[in-house]
Amino acid sequence: MDSREMVLVIDFGGQYNQLVARRVRECNVYCEITSYKTPIEKIKQMAPKGIILTGGPNSCYEEGAPTASKELFELGIPVLGLCYGAQVMQLVLGGKVERATVREYGKTEVFVDTNSPLFTGITESNGNDPTAEHGTEHEVSTICWMSHFDYISKEAPGFEIVAHTAGCPVAAAQDKSRGLYAIQFHPEVLHTVEGSRILGNFVKNVCGCAATWRMDSFVETAVKEIKEKVGDGRVLLALSGGVDSSVAAALLAKAIGPQLTCVFVDHGLMRKNEGDEVESVFGKGGDFNINFVRVNAAERYYEKLKGVTEPERKRKIIGEEFIRVFEEEARKIGTVEFLAQGTIYPDVVESGLGGESAVIKSHHNVGGLPEHVDFKEIIEPLRNLFKDEVRKVGLELGIPEYLVFRQPFPGPGLGIRIIGEVTADKVRIVQDADAIYREEIALAAEEWKKENLAGKAESDRSVMTTDERFDYAMKLNPSWMPDQYFAAITNMRSVGVMGDERTYDYAIALRAVKTIDFMTAEAAQIPWDVLQKVMSRIVGEVRGVNRVLFDLSTKPASTIEFE
Numbered sequence: 001m002d003s004r005e006m007v008l009v010i011d012f013g014g015q016y017n018q019l020v021a022r023r024v025r026e027c028n029v030y031c032e033i034t035s036y037k038t039p040i041e042k043i044k045q046m047a048p049k050g051i052i053l054t055g056g057p058n059s060c061y062e063e064g065a066p067t068a069s070k071e072l073f074e075l076g077i078p079v080l081g082l083c084y085g086a087q088v089m090q091l092v093l094g095g096k097v098e099r100a101t102v103r104e105y106g107k108t109e110v111f112v113d114t115n116s117p118l119f120t121g122i123t124e125s126n127g128n129d130p131t132a133e134h135g136t137e138h139e140v141s142t143i144c145w146m147s148h149f150d151y152i153s154k155e156a157p158g159f160e161i162v163a164h165t166a167g168c169p170v171a172a173a174q175d176k177s178r179g180l181y182a183i184q185f186h187p188e189v190l191h192t193v194e195g196s197r198i199l200g201n202f203v204k205n206v207c208g209c210a211a212t213w214r215m216d217s218f219v220e221t222a223v224k225e226i227k228e229k230v231g232d233g234r235v236l237l238a239l240s241g242g243v244d245s246s247v248a249a250a251l252l253a254k255a256i257g258p259q260l261t262c263v264f265v266d267h268g269l270m271r272k273n274e275g276d277e278v279e280s281v282f283g284k285g286g287d288f289n290i291n292f293v294r295v296n297a298a299e300r301y302y303e304k305l306k307g308v309t310e311p312e313r314k315r316k317i318i319g320e321e322f323i324r325v326f327e328e329e330a331r332k333i334g335t336v337e338f339l340a341q342g343t344i345y346p347d348v349v350e351s352g353l354g355g356e357s358a359v360i361k362s363h364h365n366v367g368g369l370p371e372h373v374d375f376k377e378i379i380e381p382l383r384n385l386f387k388d389e390v391r392k393v394g395l396e397l398g399i400p401e402y403l404v405f406r407q408p409f410p411g412p413g414l415g416i417r418i419i420g421e422v423t424a425d426k427v428r429i430v431q432d433a434d435a436i437y438r439e440e441i442a443l444a445a446e447e448w449k450k451e452n453l454a455g456k457a458e459s460d461r462s463v464m465t466t467d468e469r470f471d472y473a474m475k476l477n478p479s480w481m482p483d484q485y486f487a488a489i490t491n492m493r494s495v496g497v498m499g500d501e502r503t504y505d506y507a508i509a510l511r512a513v514k515t516i517d518f519m520t521a522e523a524a525q526i527p528w529d530v531l532q533k534v535m536s537r538i539v540g541e542v543r544g545v546n547r548v549l550f551d552l553s554t555k556p557a558s559t560i561e562f563e
């Protein structure tokens with residue numbers, strides 16, 4: 001990228017690794033995730049101002065376990081190791097890591113030395129007298145999140161212990177002279193009361209970052225980069241009408257205007273009426289002054305998907321077909337050098353391309369990309385952003401709030417909300433059920449607003465910063481409002497009764513989740529009466545359904561989508 005300051009998160013495969021990056025960005029410091037396998041030379045080239053080693057699922061002293069080279073700690077760049085990363089640092093530098101007899105897990109009281117640059121500003125969080133138990137006036141107790149079997153039994157030479165818990169003698173250690181810090185607990189997890197402060201202390205006080213990363217600076221830099229890269233070439237954007245591709249479209253429109261053509265492939269797996277809605281917003285007479293082409297490819301997709309039940313194959317087919325349609329459109333338009341996509345950071349990392357996380361799903365816009373593509377290059381201007389950052393960019397670019405806060409819709413569309421084979425009839429069922437669900441949720445939210453927000457919604461947005469507008473819009477909803485919700489059609493048919501008739505029909509599953517980053521999620525607590533109304537309307541109005549289930553699962557262990 002450019003010369004702005006950057007913190008590098010080195011991924012050892014732990015479950016909270018994207019959270020680390022998010023927390024750093026919340027401190028207004030740009031940060032990227034890379035695998036622990038990244039060669040040291042490449043790390044040097046990236047010139048980070050600080051390095052954070054994440055947690056990981058292994059024991060660092062085992063043969064073949066992910067590790068770091070000694071050189072990493074000798075670059076003169078401050079390094080913070082977290083959990084497994086802390087253990088790796090200690091082991092590599094001559095400390096000792098061992099298996100503990102019991103696992104330390106969950107919220108844990110930790111005693112930290114506030115003289116450490118990491119713990120500056122931390123105050124006692126449990127109301128205890130800080131001097132009563134531990135005797136030094138710089139030591140305070142606070143709550144942290146622990147999750148480890150192994151522990152650092154002896155710190156490496158040159159390090160001093162700056163935090164401990166009842167079960168963990170080295171909960172944190174530092175060597176200030178070398179800028180090396182190791183923390184056994186997880187500051188990135190919100191249960192660690194002072195976690196954001198600790199990460200902020202590291203990136204600002206230890207690494208000396210100026211913390212100037214903001215969405216307006218992102219837009220400025222991204223527009224400049226797009227202009228430089230594209231020159232007077234032409235760009236074709238895969239526009240789905242969802243948040244990501246809409247924001248990508250607006251960003252590209254700002255950068256290169258008429259050189260951009262947006263192609264919207266209606267694959268027949270859109271939500272009910274969505275194809276027409278997308279056309280009305282982005283097409284002629286809509287809000288954006290761009291070239292817009294709609295391709296109706298439903299029949300072609302259904303044909304390709306006939307008899308296919310395996311989720312990954314479905315995703316691959318949908319992804320590949322998508323690219324083929326684009327290639328065809330590109331040929332019609334003439335020479336097109338670039339294909340743009342609304343890929344965002346979680347797509348990249350979950351596809352195993354960014355960090356070290358396992359390939360959970362091949363995301364349509366990343367892992368599903370066929371090898372042969374008839375374009376010079378792919379442009380993904382949002383590739384390094386998390387979802388909420390994408391929304392902020394959208395606001396920054398002046399996209400209407402109703403679009404910016406639209407719930408995400410996956411590239412493969414209803415294809416991954418239809419378990420088993422995709423057929424036109426199943427598409428119809430899931431579309432109708434989903435439309436009812438969305439209608440009722442919107443009605444209930446509207447009612448809530450009438451009762452709770454009279455007048456307040458009119459606050460003057462024009463004096464708000466993007467961050468304030470973002471926070472404000474997020475609060476304009478009842479607390480149960482899901483961040484994503486939809487109907488899926490299970491592949492299960494079961495017995496029911498309608499009038500005097502026995503039925504043997506499909507079950508619809510209703511999904512509704514609360515999530516900040518879509519990496520973890522829990523079921524939204526939609527009021528019971530709303531759910532009941534949705535259920536009775538679906539079984540009453542959608543032919544082919546006799547049962548409605550509400551999905552309570554959290555992510556993990558489930559994903560948000562069904563396939």
Ligand code: XMP
Pocket residue numbers: 315361362363364365408409410411412484518555558559560561562
């Ligand atoms: P999962 O199901 O992985 O979903 O928990 C996390 C978020 O990503 C969306 N999603 C996708 N988005 N292409 C996309 O553009 C995909 O293949 C895809 N799969 C899941 C999902 O809707 C949720 O918001």
